[in-house]
Amino acid sequence: MTRKRILSAIQPTNSSLHIGNYLGAVKQWVEFQNENDAFYCVADLHALTVETDPEVLRSRTLAAAAQLIALGVHPEKCTLFLQSHVAAHSQMAWIMECMTGFGEASRMTQFKDKSQKSGSERTVVGLFTYPMLMAADILLYQADYVPVGEDQRQHIELTRDLAGRFNSRFGKTFQMPEPYILKASSKINDLQDPTSKMSKSASSNQGILDIMDSPQVNAKKIKSAMTDTGREIRFDEKEKPGISNLLTIHSSISGRSIADLEIEFAGKGYGDFKGAVAEVFVDYFSPIRERALDLINKENELLDILHEGAKKASEVAGATLESAYSKVGLAR
Ligand code: AMP
Ligand code: TRP
Numbered sequence: 001m002t003r004k005r006i007l008s009a010i011q012p013t014n015s016s017l018h019i020g021n022y023l024g025a026v027k028q029w030v031e032f033q034n035e036n037d038a039f040y041c042v043a044d045l046h047a048l049t050v051e052t053d054p055e056v057l058r059s060r061t062l063a064a065a066a067q068l069i070a071l072g073v074h075p076e077k078c079t080l081f082l083q084s085h086v087a088a089h090s091q092m093a094w095i096m097e098c099m100t101g102f103g104e105a106s107r108m109t110q111f112k113d114k115s116q117k118s119g120s121e122r123t124v125v126g127l128f129t130y131p132m133l134m135a136a137d138i139l140l141y142q143a144d145y146v147p148v149g150e151d152q153r154q155h156i157e158l159t160r161d162l163a164g165r166f167n168s169r170f171g172k173t174f175q176m177p178e179p180y181i182l183k184a185s186s187k188i189n190d191l192q193d194p195t196s197k198m199s200k201s202a203s204s205n206q207g208i209l210d211i212m213d214s215p216q217v218n219a220k221k222i223k224s225a226m227t228d229t230g231r232e233i234r235f236d237e238k239e240k241p242g243i244s245n246l247l248t249i250h251s252s253i254s255g256r257s258i259a260d261l262e263i264e265f266a267g268k269g270y271g272d273f274k275g276a277v278a279e280v281f282v283d284y285f286s287p288i289r290e291r292a293l294d295l296i297n298k299e300n301e302l303l304d305i306l307h308e309g310a311k312k313a314s315e316v317a318g319a320t321l322e323s324a325y326s327k328v329g330l331a332r
């Protein structure tokens with residue numbers, strides 16, 4: 001099989017990724033980089049659609065990059081960069097904005113949800129044009145596949161519409177990208193409300209496992225996770241959502257099958273089981289957290305890595321931008 005071009009991005013909206021981000025997205029990025037030509041981006045420009053203190057945005061952006069590297073996104077195996085380091089993203093976004101219908105953009109459900117929540121006076125235009133910047137992110141790299149969560153599917157559909165429209169109007173310029181919807185099987189739920197997804201915006205602090213939190217804090221959260229009143233360690237999302245979620249977490253980290261874990265913990269109590277999940281979690285994430293903290297402390301080294309990535313990214317993105325600019329009639 002030939003190597004495919006992959007592009008994905010994550011917004012630096014928090015100072016720590018949580019275990020759902022890792023198991024649901026970043027872990028698969030790490031797998032893709034081996035067999036493919038992967039471009040991974042920290043979408044710092046997208047993060048500007050929500051008002052954030054400048055110092056906070058800056059440190060979250062660098063922390064996101066550090067965590068990606070610590071989790072195994074390898075700057076030698078893929079191209080890792082910050083969106084704002086590659087000017088072509090903003091430049092191509094304008095082209096995309098001029099190709100998108102107002103009505104078409106108004107139908108984006110994420111925009112509708114987010115803008116309804118904050119009201120039209122407090123919604124910035126950047127939130128409306130966000131999907132066109134995302135289309136630029138993808139099309140600049142001629143990506144074959146875009147691994148994303150289900151919530152981003154509509155934005156990929158828009159990107160495909162824009163690619164098709166541009167290609168048919170101006171001649172083939174962009175590769176048609178395919179969404180690669182990340183497996184829902186690794187969906188991680190809130191520890192305190194195990195029937196809803198673990199999420200930075202919806203979960204309480206006790207319900208979420210941040211990889212940058214101290215091992216002690218996370219072990220404690222796992223040990224106080226909500227479980228049912230029964231005694232059996234058995235995977236049953238309906239009757240035992242809490243235990244099932246913990247089984248998923250253990251299995252995803254340890255690589256052991258759920259069936260195997262059910263056998264190991266047959267006849268044992270919830271306390272023993274939670275202790276084992278906490279141990280697996282701490283053993284796995286402690287060195288990762290240390291590595292990320294180390295990179296955050298060596299900011300210059302981290303920035304060097306990112307500038308290196310941006311250089312590689314700019315070559316690909318710059319060529320696509322030039323071609324698109326001249327196709328639409330901008331005199332070069
Ligand atoms: P977010 O910043 O919340 O949009 O998350 C970024 C990506 O992480 C999503 O597109 C998902 O692929 C993944 N993700 C987030 N939360 C979870 C979760 N609770 N379980 C599994 N994957 C998740
Ligand atoms: N909008 C995506 C999210 O919130 C992040 C993102 C920005 C992205 N640009 C992208 C994802 C390009 C895939 C491809 O999760």
